[in-house]
Amino acid sequence: MTTQEELVARLRPLGMRLTPQRLAIAEVVVNSADHPSVRDIYERVRAFFPYVTIATVYSTLDVLEEAGIVRELPFQRLSRYDANLSPHANLVCIGCGMVVDADVGQDMVSQLTDIIRDGADFEIASQRVDFYGWCSGCRPASPN
Numbered sequence: 001m002t003t004q005e006e007l008v009a010r011l012r013p014l015g016m017r018l019t020p021q022r023l024a025i026a027e028v029v030v031n032s033a034d035h036p037s038v039r040d041i042y043e044r045v046r047a048f049f050p051y052v053t054i055a056t057v058y059s060t061l062d063v064l065e066e067a068g069i070v071r072e073l074p075f076q077r078l079s080r081y082d083a084n085l086s087p088h089a090n091l092v093c094i095g096c097g098m099v100v101d102a103d104v105g106q107d108m109v110s111q112l113t114d115i116i117r118d119g120a121d122f123e124i125a126s127q128r129v130d131f132y133g134w135c136s137g138c139r140p141a142s143p144n
Helices: 004-014 020-030 038-046 054-066 106-119
Strands: 071-074 079-082 089-093 099-101 129-133
Touching (some): 004 020, 020 038
Parallel strands (some): 089 129
Antiparallel strands (some): 071 079, 089 099
16 A cells, blocks of 8 residues: 555655645555546545545546556546556456456566567557456356
8 A cells, every 4th residue: 555655755756736635636546456437536535525626636647647656547438547557467347347456467467568579579658458257246147
């Protein structure tokens, strides 16, 4: 879990005005395992800062993304935000829309990235691996 002090140390050099609302937005994104959407972030921060605006959420996410602290994961319906920038796979539930990092396979994703970088005439700017299926709460019952 990233502390507020660690976030301040990373954000201060960017010249971002570090208001309590912006720090709360950064904390929510960086410390969320569920890859929250803008609406999720807004609702979570609004619980503590009722006057935060959706525009503040968007502008803060833009700064965090430019700083390489989070990345946007565009999906068909909406974008989600991920603070895990290391090579990994995302598990996407097609039932409820939940998105989480896979607990396994990071080494394989990293190896695949290295193989492509070293063996293809291609400069990789980023990578993303998503597996679609059903979480334990949405998994269809198997007929027995």
